[in-house]
Amino acid sequence: MKFLIVNGPNLNMLGIREPEVYGSMTYEELVYFLHEQAVALGVEIEVFQSNCEGEIVNEIQRAYRRIDGIIINPAAYTHTSIAILDALKAVSIPAAEVHLSDVTKREEFRQVSYAGMACEFHFIGEGKQGYINAMKALKEKLEAAH
Numbered sequence: 001m002k003f004l005i006v007n008g009p010n011l012n013m014l015g016i017r018e019p020e021v022y023g024s025m026t027y028e029e030l031v032y033f034l035h036e037q038a039v040a041l042g043v044e045i046e047v048f049q050s051n052c053e054g055e056i057v058n059e060i061q062r063a064y065r066r067i068d069g070i071i072i073n074p075a076a077y078t079h080t081s082i083a084i085l086d087a088l089k090a091v092s093i094p095a096a097e098v099h100l101s102d103v104t105k106r107e108e109f110r111q112v113s114y115a116g117m118a119c120e121f122h123f124i125g126e127g128k129q130g131y132i133n134a135m136k137a138l139k140e141k142l143e144a145a146h
Contacts, residue, residue: 001042001139001142002046002067002068002069003043003069003070003138004046004063004067004069004071005034005070006048006049006056006070006072006073006074007027007048007049007050007072007075008050008051008056008072008073008076008078009050009052009075009077010076011027011030012027012049014026014029014030014100015029023100025128031047033128034047034128034132038135041132041139042139043135053083053084054083056074056077057083057087060084060090061087061091063091063093064093067093068094068138068142069093069095069096069135070088070093070094070096071095071096071098071131071134071135072084072088072095072096072097072115072119073097074097074115078099078103078114079112081114082114084114085115085117085118088115088119089118094138095121096119096120096121096122096134096137097113097115097116097121097122097123097134098123098130098131099125099130100127100128100130101125102124102125103124103125104125120137120141123137
């Protein structure tokens, strides 16, 4: 079972950007943690991060027929990118949306999640644990389907 974890703009700045919102963990530490947890769950992961919307769309499209589940933290593109929504819908791969912070308690413009409209699971404001919960949810769904 293989999952693609997609992280959007500015997540590469974790530990630097607004630590009062996102904590002090760096992006490299997050990726290391995700790989450790994937091994513990018995799944494979690929982790991808980009600040460019088109690159994220391309990576989602590359997942077609190659990846069993997508975990996406589209970051700021959550609230603006119909292209990412359309890519998720096009590949029809089970998907989970993750946000480190609780976007439901932040600015009004963060209240709409386009990418989330194509996701079966949503883990909001759970920090890095949200990614693990997403892996578990997708794994359970896929195992139940087989």
